[in-house]
Amino acid sequence: MYDDVDPFIGTEATALPAPTGLAATWWWPKPQVGNTHPGACFPLGMVSACAYSGAYPTGYGLYDLSTEGVPTRLHDRPLASGFTHFQQSGTGAIRKYYNYFRVTPMIEPLDELGRTWDLIDEHAEPGLYSATLENGIEAQLVAGPRSMIHRYRFPAHPNARVVVDLSTGGLTIPYGATVPLRARLESVEPGIAQGEIVVEGVPLAIYVECDAESWRQMLWYDRRLMPAGQRLDLDSIRPTTLRSFGLMWAGPSEEGQAVELRIGFSLRGVEQARTNLHADLGELGTFDSRLAGTRETWRGLLDAITVDTPHAQRRQVFATALYHSLIKPCFAPNESPFWPQKGPFVFDVSTMWDIYRTQLPLLTALLPHRAAELATALLSICEQEGNLPIGYRMARGSDRFSRQGSALAHTLLSDLAQLGISGIDWDWALVHMQTDLRRTYGEEFLLQGRAEPLSHTLDIAYGYWCTAQVAGLLGDDALVAEYAPLADRWRNAFDPATGLLGASTYYEGTRFNYSFRLLHDMAARIALAGGDAAFVALLDTFFGYGADAVVQPGERPSPEEMAAGYGLGRFEGLNNEPDMEAPWAYHYAGRPDRTAEVVHGIVHQMFGPGRGGLPGNDDSGGLSSWFVWACLGLFPVAGQNLFLLHPPAFARATMRVARGELTIVAENFVEPIPGGPVQYVRSVTFDGEPVEGAWLDGCDVHRGGELRFVLGDSPSDWGREHRPPSLSSSPEPAPVKEAS
Known part of the structure; x- marks a missing residue:
């Protein structure tokens, strides 16, 4: 799958064909752009690097700050003032941004540092980014776990230079x-x-090696060169007193001369940065050897899932979604700057409010040891x-997202x-x-x-249920009994008169977008709404069955336009994530055929090739991982060790x-x-045994085997009577065997 990845998918405003049918009734309230970047990344690595235009939100790209509708352009073409390190991946507004240590190859005077050049011949693949600046300098960047190597090829020039600016950070947009x-x-x-900056309360150190042996090595401050050998110490920097500063290598270049800059990073000082660099470089210590190692790591991960399709574009979109799902979080073992252990x-x-549903279950399935490492890291943060x-960003006091969600790591x-x-x-962990x-x-x-807001009532009640599962496995029956009535308080968020959540203030949505979450007691939830028929009717209205097509927000939509759109109470079509699990609510009311219809519309109309191929912010792989699971015919119910089944999007797939x-095999695909037309499930077997209900236990999925779907062109009775497990209608789960 490595060769199928296109890291440019999602980097520009959404440019998908006009939706048809059911998909045309869904309304998109959030920015119509993926907010991804094509920069060099190592899987779950500490650092990324990419061309820097200063645009929102990653530093790469064309757009101004945008929280609704079509993003406003800052630039009409790809530009860069250099190449920066540490970028978000697909997120929207998270207040502060990275883009530290801008490296700029130049043949212009130092006074022109900060100007932009056109980007020509951009190329990206997993772990590698390259482009040519309009001044003729070719740039290549490759990522290691805690390092980045830059290689620049210069034209012949008497005054070539590589400048590292330590004073820059963030974006060029206001604030x-x-x-x-x-x-x-x-x-x-x-x-x-070597050097260190303290930024947002975090000490970020670099150790830098440059192989331009004949060039002069200098420090500079306020665009003026400093005497040779002098050290620069700045003890108190304020926005009003900031002057640019950094280091530089400069000298004459021959035509095609290559200069490598190797940078190790650490949150625990320059010595650790040096150790990290040399560990990443290995014995050969070159750009080419690091690229070979990074490619091998990415290939191993991306080959964990294969899909069978004759259509190159469909394979490309799937492979890129898998790639985007494996960039974040950033793992940095032994690197906490806040405690010494x-x-x-x-x-x-x-x-977390985007990734807990699908990205973390994908990480758990593909890399269970990394999921355990992530869990231990989160528990250390809690401690x-x-x-x-x-x-949680690379910043002191960075958990400022309490309005978005509660108790999601549970x-x-x-x-x-x-x-x-x-x-x-x-x-x-239980403590x-x-x-x-x-x-x-x-x-x-x-x-x-x-x-x-009432969405937090659902979060916390579910958190008590998840905690009770851990307590039960540890034999703490008293805690299980104590938490049972607390987990049942999800009921207090709903209005029995409407079958929906009560009036409240909801983050990035309305009560409709949050009313169809997959709770631990969906049987009781459906009963609260008046039973199967009433619940399905609510879902049908939400998903736009029988409704007219809607007009999506344009550039800078008015408050009145947004209020009218939210007033529809409509599914967001994966332009945003609050309702990304809602299609599977139909399963619990015995209508997996409806799930098939909705998921079909999303998979085949909301994702596509090209820079505009995503319907909304990718949000650290939350959107892309949803697509991966949906294409496989599986949807993880986070926290319940449960997978819901629906028609796969490929004839055959394998997953390590x-x-x-x-x-996964789909007969009659x-x-x-x-x-x-939509395809429906007529029957399912797992390792040759019939699967009557539209779900599988997570332990079965993680064990592996053959999951075989038989598809047809009309709904069947499969999954109608045997509903997924629900607290008030299912027996206690059997004990779980120890996994490797």
């Missing part, structure tokens, strides 16, 4: 700049320099800082415990799962029986899972066309 608080920089010896550490858990994070921990994944101290449930909105939940290989 987007990030200013370092303190900095130090020094030349160590010819070809080697060794152990797992992560950052860029930027959108040190008092809460399991909802969002779903990951519940799944890992039920799967028997090793590597986690579960007694320790922190309990503690976190009482933070922020948790006290209101305990005292009042509900929390506002924790204990073997899962093969017809290659789809946008707007074409």
